[in-house]
Amino acid sequence: MSFSQKHAPPYLRAHRRTLAIMSDVCVSLTPSSVAAVWFFGLRAMWMLLTAVGVSFVTDRLSARLHGTSHPFDGSALVTGMILALSCPVGIPLWLLAGMCIVAIGVFRDALGGIGANLFNPAMAARALLLTSFPAYLSGYALPHAVSSATPLSGGDAALIPLLFGRVNGSIGETSAVLILLGATYLLIRRVIRWQIPVLSVAAFAFVIALDGGDVLRHILSGSLLFGAVYIFTDYTGSPTTPLGEILFAVGVGALTAMLRLWGRYPEGVCFAVLIMNLLTPLLDRLTRPRVYGTKRKERSA
Amino acid sequence: MNSFAKTLISLSVTAVVSVGLLWGGDLLTRRWIARQDSEQVRETFGEFWDTAHFENVNTSEVAHVTGAWKALDDEDRLIGYAVTTEVQGYGGKIEVHTAIAADRRTVKGIRIGSHQETPGYGARVTEPSFTDQFSARRQPFYLDTGKQRTTLRNGTYRAAEETYDSSGFRNVVTLTVSEGKITAVEWDAEQQNSTTTKKDLSEAGEYVISETGLPWHKQAEIMENALLSLQDPARILYQPDTGKTDAYTGATITVSPFILLAGDALEMAKSTEGSAIDGISGATTSSQAVINAVNEACSFVATLT
Numbered sequence: 001m002s003f004s005q006k007h008a009p010p011y012l013r014a015h016r017r018t019l020a021i022m023s024d025v026c027v028s029l030t031p032s033s034v035a036a037v038w039f040f041g042l043r044a045m046w047m048l049l050t051a052v053g054v055s056f057v058t059d060r061l062s063a064r065l066h067g068t069s070h071p072f073d074g075s076a077l078v079t080g081m082i083l084a085l086s087c088p089v090g091i092p093l094w095l096l097a098g099m100c101i102v103a104i105g106v107f108r109d110a111l112g113g114i115g116a117n118l119f120n121p122a123m124a125a126r127a128l129l130l131t132s133f134p135a136y137l138s139g140y141a142l143p144h145a146v147s148s149a150t151p152l153s154g155g156d157a158a159l160i161p162l163l164f165g166r167v168n169g170s171i172g173e174t175s176a177v178l179i180l181l182g183a184t185y186l187l188i189r190r191v192i193r194w195q196i197p198v199l200s201v202a203a204f205a206f207v208i209a210l211d212g213g214d215v216l217r218h219i220l221s222g223s224l225l226f227g228a229v230y231i232f233t234d235y236t237g238s239p240t241t242p243l244g245e246i247l248f249a250v251g252v253g254a255l256t257a258m259l260r261l262w263g264r265y266p267e268g269v270c271f272a273v274l275i276m277n278l279l280t281p282l283l284d285r286l287t288r289p290r291v292y293g294t295k296r297k298e299r300s301a
Numbered sequence: 302m303n304s305f306a307k308t309l310i311s312l313s314v315t316a317v318v319s320v321g322l323l324w325g326g327d328l329l330t331r332r333w334i335a336r337q338d339s340e341q342v343r344e345t346f347g348e349f350w351d352t353a354h355f356e357n358v359n360t361s362e363v364a365h366v367t368g369a370w371k372a373l374d375d376e377d378r379l380i381g382y383a384v385t386t387e388v389q390g391y392g393g394k395i396e397v398h399t400a401i402a403a404d405r406r407t408v409k410g411i412r413i414g415s416h417q418e419t420p421g422y423g424a425r426v427t428e429p430s431f432t433d434q435f436s437a438r439r440q441p442f443y444l445d446t447g448k449q450r451t452t453l454r455n456g457t458y459r460a461a462e463e464t465y466d467s468s469g470f471r472n473v474v475t476l477t478v479s480e481g482k483i484t485a486v487e488w489d490a491e492q493q494n495s496t497t498t499k500k501d502l503s504e505a506g507e508y509v510i511s512e513t514g515l516p517w518h519k520q521a522e523i524m525e526n527a528l529l530s531l532q533d534p535a536r537i538l539y540q541p542d543t544g545k546t547d548a549y550t551g552a553t554i555t556v557s558p559f560i561l562l563a564g565d566a567l568e569m570a571k572s573t574e575g576s577a578i579d580g581i582s583g584a585t586t587s588s589q590a591v592i593n594a595v596n597e598a599c600s601f602v603a604t605l606t
Contacts, residue, residue: 020304023304023308024311026308026312027308027311027312027315028315030312030315030316030319031315031316031318031319031322034316034319034320034323035319035323038320038323163326164323164326164327164329164330175323175326177322177326178319178322178323181315181318181319181322185311185315
């Protein structure tokens with residue numbers, strides 16, 4: 001299928017349900033979760049359990065509050081896992097729980113529920129709390145050690161530890177190998193398509209190269225790979241058309257690089273994806289396919 | 302097989318594969334990382350010792366100390382200590398690398414590692430004009446406020462009256478100081494020509510002050526606790542003309558000997574040693590944080606065997 005091919009209706013409904021998709025995402029997050037506990041110890045496990053537990057409870061309570069009867073679909077668990085894995089090991093559990101409540105209760109359900117949310121709920125909650133409690137969300141820790149600089153904030157880290165995860169950073173984002181393992185699983189299961197992850201990383205690399213930076217180190221550092229696989233590919237936050245996906249991927253990758261290089265915070269995935277979430281409806285509109293059976297509008301001479 | 306079982310199997314397989322990859326990665330990278338760590342220590346502290354190699358020192362469960370090494374020369378003789386500490390600054394954690402001479406008190410120099418201090422203010426702790434103040438100076442370090450600072454030296458200090466009183470006793474006060482604070486106080490009275498003290502006699506019921514009041518050793522304990530709480534005998538209220546106090550319930554004995562002797566013992570403990578450091582203008586918190594980090598490094602090294 002070429003990039004320029006547009007998909008005109010009628011459409012057939014896929015037989016896969018949300019729960020099945022979310023189950024696959026949970027399985028693909030398992031390598032990063034295992035790595036988190038391996039490198040950062042039991043605290044990482046408590047973080048995951050807290051985030052998943054609070055997200056689940058918030059999801060059920062929110063459903064009751066809104067008077068909806070939607071069955072459990074696993075999306076809250078995925079949000080919880082992503083939130084936990086994108087936080088440093090030193091974050092207080094109460095703050096992590098608060099992020100989960102804000103993500104599910106406010107940025108997802110208060111804005112219309114799954115499928116209708118404008119922003120990626122996990123990243124929106126993260127951005128809100130990053131600006132409100134910056135010290136908690138930027139105190140990264142070495143595996144089994146006390147905090148120090150991340151590879152992005154000026155610390156030196158060669159590539160091998162970045163590949164395997166023995167560096168400081170958020171608990172789920174340090175091991176590139178295991179993130180790629182999870183990505184492979186999602187691609188095989190056809191939960192995600194390769195375009196957004198690959199093109200976003202390519203656009204990111206391009207901007208870093210233009211700035212003269214160490215491209216490989218930047219790709220393997222921070223939350224870019226994790227974001228490219230699990231955050232940029234969020235169904236609701238990204239466009240539905242192939243061309244829209246390409247534009248979204250290029251935009252979010254480039255923005256991530258620019259924010260990382262010139263922004264105040266050491267990594268820009270969070271804010272980049274929120275900006276592109278805002279542009280997603282526009283991208284969908286600009287790239288929507290022609291309605292089947294109609295003609296293109298003639299340009300006036 | 303239902304979808305739940307399939308998911309469970311996928312989860313299990315993924316977890317096992319992940320553990321295998323992590324274990325394999327660990328094996329592959331362990332030596333390389335140890336070498337990198339060693340090179341990083343050399344890079345951080347090499348400017349203080351040209352030809353040193355470093356031997357790791359265990360710092361587990363030591364607050365604020367994130368790394369420590371012994372600096373050894375070519376013949377494996379100890380030439381100093383390298384300590385990395387981390388303290389809370391104004392904007393976040395500040396990492397301080399301290400090189401300490403073999404005498405465990407003189408600082409050879411410091412370097413600031415990572416920090417999140419405000420540019421133009423706290424971030425200026427990285428400038429040589431601040432860090433050079435620590436070079437070739439002895440701990441404890443303190444922020445220069447214009448006044449001479451007095452600290453208490455660790456140790457046990459004993460002050461006793463010169464002569465025995467008419468009943469054959471002379472008061473003795475012993476203070477124990479640790480980390481700048483009085484941690485133990487003992488007030489007793491030695492008996493002339495005997496090894497038995499007033500406290501021994503009181504505890505045995507052989508020295509009775511009155512039928513109704515507390516025994517002597519209990520009243521002495523009240524005053525000991527008062528001094529521990531106030532940390533300064535000059536702050537204990539008493540009437541100089543009678544030598545007694547009504548500020549502490551149960552203490553009816555004459556307390557003036559205790560207060561005067563405790564003051565004498567404290568004078569023995571006082572020291573004006575230490576090095577004043579000019580802080581960064583407008584960045585007292587950051588400056589003090591670095592000073593604390595260096596003092597912690599020196600305190601850690603002092604505990605090493």
